């Protein structure tokens with residue numbers, strides 16, 4: 250990781266992209282086993298989200314939905330660099346973070362459908378999808394609200410001397426909120442074991458980054474807080490993984506926070522009914538050609554970490570898991586009305 | 599029993615809990631060794647427990663509350679301080695959208711054992727940004743518990759209970775009671791949440807109030823006694839959970855109720871209490887419920903204006919006389 254941030258070569262932020270990354274400068278010492286892990290995680294999130302999209306099409310998903318489709322390599326690369334006991338803080342676009350961190354897919358899908366078997370007993374839904382025991386601190390409906398919580402969780406890891414780290418996901422849009430500055434600063438002055446993961450998909454709803462961010466990259470802002478940062482291709486799980494590994498190492502050693510800007514793109518609109526007409530066609534085409542699943546699959550095949558058959562077998566197995574999860578979710582019961590009163594307080598009130 | 603100030607009683611409670619449980623730590627602006635808190639509640643604690651456990655923060659209210667929350671759900675017991683109650687506005691998201699709701703929206707997967715201390719009230723000519731009483735906002739947010747100690751004895755017992763509570767507790771203090779003294783045991787004791795303290799027993803009228811207004815109500819009750827009016831004075835000590843039983847029983851006995859707080863009148867905690875009493879004890883009321891509050895204005899600066907703003911003993915006495 251470089252200590253100063255640099256934008257990816259050829260990127261014009263927020264406009265039509267000509268991104269020339271993914272050259273053969275990655276894959277330093279990534280093992281074959283890890284490449285398979287990255288492929289599996291990326292694909293698992295993809296298949297999960299495609300299933301969510303189907304269920305949504307069948308009108309089984311109430312409320313709104315922020316799909317993670319397109320950004321899978323970010324969640325995969327980051328979580329592959331973490332231990333199970335490490336934490337992630339999620340966002341409103343959180344399905345991918347939760348699934349990649351190892352949450353139970355049955356409970357995750359049931360939650361999206363509002364079922365009592367959901368990980369939040371149907372109280373949270375898409376925007377609050379969380380599985381605490383898998384190491385997810387929470388998904389949040391308030392953009393940028395996860396950053397202070399992640400800082401606090403990292404402070405807790407530091408004070409309890411657990412050697413655990415916290416990876417905090419947030420969007421390009423979130424980086425314009427006050428919590429960004431407050432939290433980065435806290436993490437820097439206290440050398441907290443936190444990794445700030447910016448998922449720069451170049452839009453906050455319909456607003457392109459060029460309208461809201463004066464600098465060439467968001468990573469540049471980390472310099473003001475003396476936090477080492479880098480920019481990586483967020484559609485390449487290996488690049489994300491390598492950057493995260495380095496940041497995790499620093500955090501575990503007591504070296505403090507890092508910031509990784511992962512440049513990526515939504516395959517779909519922002520939310521439920523957004524056709525995303527505001528994005529230029531050539532920009533969309535460019536990013537679709539850099540598909541996260543294909544990218545990691547090609548690398549794994551090229552590095553002989555996988556055969557085509559093995560890749561297919563993994564896909565078949567994951568698809569079955571996802572299908573079963575959907576089955577479980579659809580068949581599960583809705584909560585009883587009186588459950589509205591449950592879980593306000595842990596103690597008596 | 600030794601007399602202690604409210605400030606020292608609070609500090610004693612904090613100190614005992616930090617000695618008892620090493621997960622307890624304090625964070626906030628200027629709470630550490632250089633200053634000891636804007637109202638000196640934490641003075642000396644950094645020297646005793648170190649700068650890690652008595653942690654000065656930058657002026658980042660939302661991050662203070664949010665970081666306390668993050669620490670609370672991962673195994674620590676933070677006591678965060680927001681220097682003035684008015685400044686909780688900068689942390690409203692973390693307090694009201696996150697801490698209050700986390701357990702519920704995650705289906706009981708976690709709980710949030712965090713205490714957020716802050717201070718309300720006027721009387722020091724600190725004007726509109728350092729004098730407000732905003733407790734009703736938090737009473738209107740399901741998921742938060744609210745302690746409102748008015749006396750030194752309660753301050754110590756309640757802060758200890760707050761720290762041991764598994765839920766987020768808003769612990770509100772009052773600027774003008776820090777120096778007031780009361781007998782406070784040296785040894786440990788806890789005061790359960792949801793149990794009011796009855797300061798005066800009486801038959802003719804009930805006064806329910808919080809913070810400095812409890813002290814004013816007691817003065818009013820003593821004066822009214824000389825005029826032959828027997829007044830019961832109730833201090834709820836916590837707003838959530840709320841001791842309805844003590845209040846309702848008192849109203850059933852006296853048939854008359856005066857509510858007094860330093861809040862601006864519209865939407866104040868007194869409005870909620872009035873609604874509860876008419877729902878649950880309407881048939882026992884012999885007169886309309888009276889509310890004594892501040893006017894619906896920002897808190898003014900100039901001494902005569904601020905005096906006009908904050909309710910006093912005389913206003914309480916006239917309210918009582920109107921219904922007795």
Ligand SMILES: Cc1ncc(C[n+]2csc(CCOP(=O)(O)OP(=O)(O)O)c2C)c(N)n1
Pocket residue numbers: 315341342390391392393419420421422423424448450452453454519
């Ligand atoms: C504080 C806040 N403001 C506005 C919104 C409405 N909103 C939801 S998502 C979103 C855009 C977020 O953009 P970004 O952080 O880049 O994340 P992305 O959706 O691109 O993943 C907005 C404005 C919100 N939920 N919270």
Ligand SMILES: [Mg+2]
Pocket residue numbers: 420421422448449450451452453454
């Ligand atoms: Mg975005």
